[in-house]
Structure formats: structure tokens, C-alpha cells
Amino acid sequence: MGAADKAEYDVLGIGNAIVDVLAQVDEGFLARQGLVKGAMQLIDEVAAHDLYEAMGPGVEASGGSAANTIAGLASFGRKTAFIGKVRDDELGGIFAHDIRSIGVHFATPPATEGPTTARCLVLVTPDGERTMNTWLGASQNLTVDDVDEDLVKASAITYLEGYLWDPPHAKEAFVKAAGIARQAGRKVALTLSDSFCVDRHRDSFLELIRKQVDILFANEAEIKSLYQVERFDDALHAVRDDCPLAVLTRSAAGSVIVDGGDVHVVGAHPVEQVVDATGAGDLFAAGFLAGFTQGRPVADCARMGALAASHIIQQIGARAIRPFHEVARENGF
């Protein structure tokens, strides 16, 4: 089967299936809880319980990094699918409903025993920055059996989140999917997710990127962590040799696209006020891949990514309240 075969899905995402619990906190709360602002940390069930007890009232919304990207792509009108593990509990039902209700194909069977659906306690400070605390729950039980080979083959791009490296079995599922996709002449995309996640899995990320990744997404902290360099330019030069297409985001400073020998620098989309940074990177990837799967030039793809990111950080939560296809049309895409 060649890449020229028409794919049924534009993008298949594989990631942790998580429900976010978003709450407003002040800086003092982060300090008292000993949390690193802006980072994602993994916590166990007891710590999740204790932190939840300590925090204020929350708003629950479907989350998960790759799942947010896929939801964003669906909102742009692209054809999408998702693989991820929930439990057969109320939050699992919410996750499944939300992703299916926007037209995403989601058929991973929920776990009928073991830990509950994963949740991420997202603490949003007055500056809009978010600090994430994830209890992986049922996500940990994603296995190679959950990777539907036909679905991977039927997808133009298989998009994987670096966070999937944390649950031990999920990593195998991740590697299996990448192998199937490449063998079928499809593309593999990877997001590094978080600089601490890169720290935990640097060597295996590098190996995967060099062998099997066609499109790499990373922010400045992540790509510098990957190559253990101080300067962004050094990371940029390093990634050029390792991956055919790297999409590097720099928050308000815009993005840099390393497309083989070409480098495109694209500005950020204007933002009036950052309400909640949750999902900025995920939605940048969504906008980029929406353009990419429409065959647009990579600089335009980056502009669509910047547009989607700017919209998501001006609302609470990582799933778009307004459909992106409308936002895109209003902005000339």
C-alpha cells in the first residue's frame, strides 16, 4: 500500500484519555503545594485525592494532549480518529461522548476493571498559566491490542503524544502504531509534550525521531531539553538532521518551521488576554495539521496553528467553544 492511497482519516491520534479538572488558584497555592508552575507532573491516586481536597471548585472538561489536538482537527472539519483508554465510569462516559459528538471515530473499548478514568488537575493562576497534575488511571492500561491496525493504515497521519511514554504498556502501543503507519506509507507525527517528559525519555525519543517520525512538534523548552542545549538555534540545527519536518513553537514569539533545508519563521496570532493557557500547544498542532492535510504550504499551516492556539488560550479549557472552521474562514483560511 502506498501513501498515494486515499486515506479514510486525515489524522489518527493516540494518547492518554483524560478528563481535566480546571480550577483557579493563586501563586501561593502552587508554592504551598510545592508545584512547578507551567509543568505537567504525574501523581499517584493518593496525591491526586489530596490535591483535589486542597483545591477549590473545578470545572470538568475532556482533555488529554493528543485528544485535544484531534478534537481541534475535527473542529476544523478534518476527518479524525482517536485511540485511548478510559474506564466504564462516569468520567469515561463523558470523555467518549465529547470526542464522538464532534465526529471523531473513537472505538477503543473502555476498561471494565482497574483504575478509574484518568484525570488531570489543572491549576490556572491569574496570569493564565496552567500547572498540570495528572493521575493516569485507566490510561495506563492502553496496550498493543488497542491499536487497530486497519485504522492506522486508513489514516494519512498517525499523531502520537510524548506523554504516552509514561505508562509502560502504552509505549509499546505507540511503537507498534508508528511501525504500521510507516509500513503502510503513511506519516507519523510526534509531540514531545513537556520538557520534563523529554527528560524522562530522552534516548528513546531520539531513537524514535531518527527512525520513524515524519513531523515533530515541540516547544522551545522541549526541543532544548531533547538536545540538552542552552540555545534555541543549536536545537534547531540539531533537529534538522534528525527529522524531515520540525514544528517548533515559542509562545508569544511565534513559531519556527524546519522543513528540510528551509526554515520559516511565523509570528504568533494577536491575543487580547490569556485566560487559560491549557491546550495552547495541542491546538497549535491541530491548526498546523489541519492546514497540512489540506496540502497548504507549511508557513500557512503554522499560521493556522497560531490562530487556533490564540483562540484556545482566550477561553477556559482545551476544547474549542466556537468551531474552528468558522474562525478559520473569518481569518481567510
Added chain:
Amino acid sequence: MGAADKAEYDVLGIGNAIVDVLAQVDEGFLARQGLVKGAMQLIDEVAAHDLYEAMGPGVEASGGSAANTIAGLASFGRKTAFIGKVRDDELGGIFAHDIRSIGVHFATPPATEGPTTARCLVLVTPDGERTMNTWLGASQNLTVDDVDEDLVKASAITYLEGYLWDPPHAKEAFVKAAGIARQAGRKVALTLSDSFCVDRHRDSFLELIRKQVDILFANEAEIKSLYQVERFDDALHAVRDDCPLAVLTRSAAGSVIVDGGDVHVVGAHPVEQVVDATGAGDLFAAGFLAGFTQGRPVADCARMGALAASHIIQQIGARAIRPFHEVARENGF
């Protein structure tokens, strides 16, 4: 025991314990589902399932009319308690966490069997109006046994939502609480909740108001429905004879306070854009009662109500994201 005894709580709320599922829809969706825009309708479990399947992705947040008012009062810094029934499931845990985390005393034991925690499918149209579809679930199992007599006696005001008239046993709990409060020299407040709810229970509402209610909250549609009159002024004259203090809200036209022989007309607080009308009435009551339990003149109480209502409709969901005590201070209260 006299009213002069210092109360431990400013306000005790008794109401349905509900988790809201908020989703954006267009007008066509309401039409296709045959829903009356702006109203609250009760639906059974099957209808709730079907409507949820048909609607888009949601955001979950603790709700319930009296519970929203109590949460608002806590946000204003008042001492509060709540009685309402959830199940021992995930959404029940979310409801209990959210209300306790803001300092509300909430000790009603969750049901260990029977229907799941109540949910309200709140459909928000582009104009910010909300159409509510409630599956009462575990709320239906609130009984007289859940009314803690000491708690009622220890509360300066017991605040009851009209919606509690719908579950058959809850009505008895409601009447019991009103009796205890009055006998202890405390005040009873009632909100009529919804004009269709008034239609369902007009006679027993009138009986309760005439005998046991000290403070009545209603919007224009509700008070006109109660007295089956066409003109607001006719309702105003009728309520003067039935209740010592009536707080009548008229959306953007402000509010009218009928305080025995005195009538105060108070303007609405300016609103830039209505994002989601969910909780407007509940939070007006919160602001009013916050001022009232501080001993302020009723016109000032109405201004505090207008302030709280204006804030809640400029955000998604019925629980305040910013603490009201800060908002109140900034506005000179």
C-alpha cells in the same frame, strides 16, 4: 428560641444537588429537539441519555439553583450550609467537593443505591440564553430525614428552591424545614425557580408563601404565573398582601423590591456581553441575601444582587470564577 439568638450560619440552602453539563448549541438544535428556549424541563433518564447523545461536547460544573445561591453567598464571604442529595458516584463526589471547597457546610449523606447524581443538560444558544433539561436522579431521594433540625435552627435564613416541589419526598423535607425555621424564630426564603414550575405547583406555593415565607424571590414570568395575571403591576400588588418582602427581578430592566408598604425600583448592573445566562437568578438571590444578612437596606441588597447576576452571565457556568467578595469591594460594597 428567638430570632435575636446569634445564628451560626447566615443562610442554609435546601435544593436539588445537580451537576450541570453545559454545551453550546444553535437555535436549530432547540427546534429539532422540540425544546422551549429559556425554560427548565424535567426529563427522565432515557430522555436525558438521548438528548446527551444528540448534543455536542460539554463542560461539567456543579449546579443546582439553591446550591448556586449558597455557593455565591460563600463567595461573598457569608457563612453558609447546604442540604441536598447526591449518589456516591463520580459526579456526586464532584458536587460535594466543589461546595465544600468554598467553605459551605455540606453533610447530607450520599445515597448508596438508586439513581445516579442528578444532571442538568444546559444548552446555551449564541445569544447567551440557556435552556435546561434536568434529570433529577438521586435528588429525588431527599427526604425529611435529611433535614437536620439543629442545622435549620442554627441558620438565620433557610432558603428553599421551588424546584424542590418536583420530587415528591423532597417537598415534605422542604415543608418540615420551613416549619422548624419559623418555630425557631428564623426566616424562610423561597425562590419560585421557573414559571413552568409555578404552573405545576401554584396552589401549594401560594399556601406556603402566605403562611411561612418571609422573603420571596421571583422573576417577572414567575410572579405573573403565580397570580395568573398579565401585568407585572398586578402581580406586584398581589404579592404585597401575601409576603412581607418580595424580590422581583426583570432581567435587563432591573428589579423591584416590595418591602411591606415600600417599593424600591433598582436598575440592572451594566453587562458588556451575555456569555451564558445560567445562574442569573440564583446569583441575584445570592447578592441580595449577602447584603441582607449584613443588615444593609433592601435597595442596597438589590444592587448587590444585580452586581452578582451581571458577573455570572458574563462567564460560562453558574459558579463564580472570581470571588464575589473581591468584586463587591471593587464596586463599593
